[in-house]
Amino acid sequence: MLRIRLAEQRITEVYPTDKIQSPIHLSVGQEAIAAGVCAALLKTDHVHGTYRGHAFYLAKGGDMNRMFAELYGKDAGCARGKGGSMHLVDPEAGLMSCSAIVASTIPVATGDAFASSRQGRKRVVVSVFGDGAIDEGVFFESVNFAVLKKLPILYVLENNGYAIHSKIPERRKQVELWRAAEGLGLPGEKFDGNDVGAVYSVMAKAVAWVRKGGGPRLLEFTAYRWHEHVGPGIDFHEGYRRPNEQALAQKNDPLRLAKADLAKRCKVGPEHFEQWEAEARDEVDEAVEFAERSPFPTAERLHQDVFAERS
């Protein structure tokens, strides 16, 4: 969580220099979901994410240097500089896809789970998406297929209350999102996504269930987006948020809560937090340096890795 927070803080600092040309969607305030979900997975399990992808990329084990290089559009980036912030990927770490198109990785993840089950693997696939993605028809088509085939997939819904500026009750009558696909046979539950320990426990149980062939489930985690929908700024002055939301966000800060919990229950002292923070800062510093000194792709790269021919 600390690595995600500090990496994204650095992104907000670099962004005004225009060295990062791609749009950025930050997960500050939502770190506990990525960290708790991925801590319950094996490296060989797969995650398919969204354009708000830094947190899941890092939590699943993606390389910090290659993430910053990707943001800078450099050849050493995780997508060779072709994807930018919205298309992070690291198959070795099991972060299989991210996309700028809302809900578009849901069918890809479902297909991945279908492939895994056909190949007899014990892999669990996690499809991550926002509350706005269940407004898309493809969510229902994918879920129907997954339920029918009892696929090894978990649908993880990051509910931050907004699709850009629109609140959930402005978009749908039925606001219990965990129940959205109940009629198709998809069991769902809702949890506090600010509590990393709770996210991890819930996930660990769900992963065990899916791995033993129990079939798909929907886990809704609530969280709060601190930054504007896209970009490095803070937009509480825009007026689409409720007046008490900033104070609530600070109160529910997942990092603050985790720190308090670790100090109380595990007697983790301030020197440990300082050390972890220093280590994470060093990692981010090195990644920025790496991105800055890495070369841009050459023109020949343009058409490489665009299509995969099946042999």
Ligand SMILES: Cc1ncc(C[n+]2csc(CCOP(=O)(O)OP(=O)(O)O)c2C)c(N)n1
């Ligand atoms: C198919 C499609 N429709 C619309 C958009 C424009 N768009 C980008 S992000 C977004 C909101 C999505 O909200 P949500 O799924 O809740 O994710 P969040 O940004 O809150 O993480 C929309 C409508 C898009 N990228 N793709």
Ligand SMILES: [Mg+2]
């Ligand atoms: Mg949202």
